[in-house]
Amino acid sequence: xxxxxxxxGVFQVESRAQMATLPRLRPEKFYDLVVEVALIRPGPxxxxxxxxxxxxxxxxxxxxxxxxxxxPILKRxxxxxxxQEQLLRMAMAVAGFTGGQAEDLRRAMxxxxxxxxxxxxxxxxxxxxxxxxxxxxxxxRIVLSITxxxxxxxxxxxxxxxxxxxxxxxxxxxxxxxAFYTALLNNQPMGFYHPATLVKDAQRRGxxxxxxxxxxxxxxxxxxxxxxxxxxxxxxxxxxxxxxxAIAKIVSPPSLAGxxxxxxxxxxxxxxxxxxxxSSMIEAVPQAPSPRPARTTARVRAPIECLR
Numbered sequence: 310x311x312x313x314x315x316x317x318g319v320f321q322v323e324s325r326a327q328m329a330t331l332p333r334l335r336p337e338k339f340y341d342l343v344v345e346v347a348l349i350r351p352g353p354x355x356x357x358x359x360x361x362x363x364x365x366x367x368x369x370x371x372x373x374x375x376x377x378x379x380x381p382i383l384k385r386x387x388x389x390x391x392x393q394e395q396l397l398r399m400a401m402a403v404a405g406f407t408g409g410q411a412e413d414l415r416r417a418m419x420x421x422x423x424x425x426x427x428x429x430x431x432x433x434x435x436x437x438x439x440x441x442x443x444x445x446x447x448x449x450r451i452v453l454s455i456t457x458x459x460x461x462x463x464x465x466x467x468x469x470x471x472x473x474x475x476x477x478x479x480x481x482x483x484x485x486x487x488a489f490y491t492a493l494l495n496n497q498p499m500g501f502y503h504p505a506t507l508v509k510d511a512q513r514r515g516x517x518x519x520x521x522x523x524x525x526x527x528x529x530x531x532x533x534x535x536x537x538x539x540x541x542x543x544x545x546x547x548x549x550x551x552x553x554x555a556i557a558k559i560v561s562p563p564s565l566a567g568x569x570x571x572x573x574x575x576x577x578x579x580x581x582x583x584x585x586x587x588s589s590m591i592e593a594v595p596q597a598p599s600p601r602p603a604r605t606t607a608r609v610r611a612p613i614e615c616l617r
Contacts, residue, residue, distance in 0.1 A: 310483050311336055317510045318493050320478040321346055321471050323501055333363050342472040343465070347391045352462030356454045362389040375447050378402045390454045392465035393418055403451060404437030418458050427456045486514050487532045495529045495541070504544070511538070521545060528557040 310316070312335045314328040322331060322342075326349045336342050348359055364370035365387040372388045374380045382398045383390055390396055393415070400406040400414055410433065417426035431452055438448050463471075481489040490511040497504055508518060517537040519525075521544060528550070530541040542553040 311342070311479055316479065317502055318478070318489070318500060318507055319475060319482060321475045322479075324349070325501075330359075330363070334366060339472065339476065342476055343468045344386065344391060346471045346475065347463045347465070347468040350462055352458040353391055356390070356457030356462075358389045358391060358454065362387055362391070365389065375450055376403055376441075376443055378441075391462075392468065393458060393462050394465050396455045396458050396462070399451065400434060400437075400455060403441055403443055404434045405440060406433075406437060414455075418462065431456055482514075486511060486516050487536055487538055490516055491530045491532050491538050494538075495543070523556065526557070528554045 311319075311322070311331055314331040316322045316328055316331065321327070322345065327345070330349055331345065334341065334345055334348070336345055344362070347353065348362060353359055361370065365372050374383060374388045379388070379399060379402065382395055382402060386392070386395070390399060396418070397406075397411045397415055401408075401411050406414065410430075414430055417430060434452055434455060435448060438444070438451065443451065478489075490507055493499070493507050494504055502510075512518065519533065519537050519539045521540045521542060523542075526539055526542050528542050530543075531539050533539050542548060542557055543550070545553065
């Protein structure tokens with residue numbers, strides 16, 4: 310599913326850029342997803358790391374290192390620096406940065422307005438690399454890869470945490486689609502897609518939707534016993550949360566519905582919202598066939614004050 314970019318609603322990999330990259334990267338194991346998460350970030354993009362990594366992974370380009378000192382640091386990512394930790398180790402390996410200088414570099418990468426500070430550190434990088442005989446285009450490429458991370462690059466641990474949530478999201482979408490889309494619809498607005506797009510994507514995967522029903526729907530969307538998704542009152546245009554949730558509680562009081570249905574009474578009752586007495590509040594109605602008869606056996610009419 311991930312290799313096909315079927316990721317609408319999937320955490321972190323649902324953007325157009327991620328969906329364009331997934332079929333090219335074709336993840337096969339969890340670490341591939343860690344790389345995918347880290348790859349589509351301003352730092353790697355500006356540092357011109359995306360296409361080299363994809364080409365090397367596909368075998369269209371040989372794995373190469375700008376300097377032999379970088380091989381132990383970049384071997385896992387095919388010679389392409391993708392993570393903040395790699396950049397710090399690179400600075401220590403090729404520019405002779407001390408632990409304190411590497412910490413300054415890390416802070417510059419993490420600070421909101423770090424580009425200015427990164428420019429200041431660039432001189433130290435070039436000076437240190439010159440001592441190791443690294444100059445010209447090679448030095449330019451290394452400096453670009455390091456300084457571009459001031460434009461937001463991920464630490465590897467951060468990318469792994471995001472990838473774990475992305476994998477879990479994809480797992481639920483693949484194996485529990487009704488619950489997955491119900492959760493998304495109940496937490497809007499979020500992500501990149503309108504609720505209508507989520508519903509269409511769910512229907513494409515075979516998820517069935519039942520319309521809003523004032524006698525059945527809860528405030529949130531719910532998964533019914535037959536696996537269909539019942540749309541919630543939250544999707545009634547113009548209905549605010551407080552009255553909507555009050556309606557959801559009043560239309561189906563379980564104990565009241567059961568007792569009235571069994572006795573067939575048409576007499577007095579108490580409002581399930583506030584307990585007020587209104588002899589006209591309850592009226593018995595014939596039980597109609599329904600997948601959830603307990604919710605449609607009795608009709609409850611509450612004074613309007615209870616909805617305020």
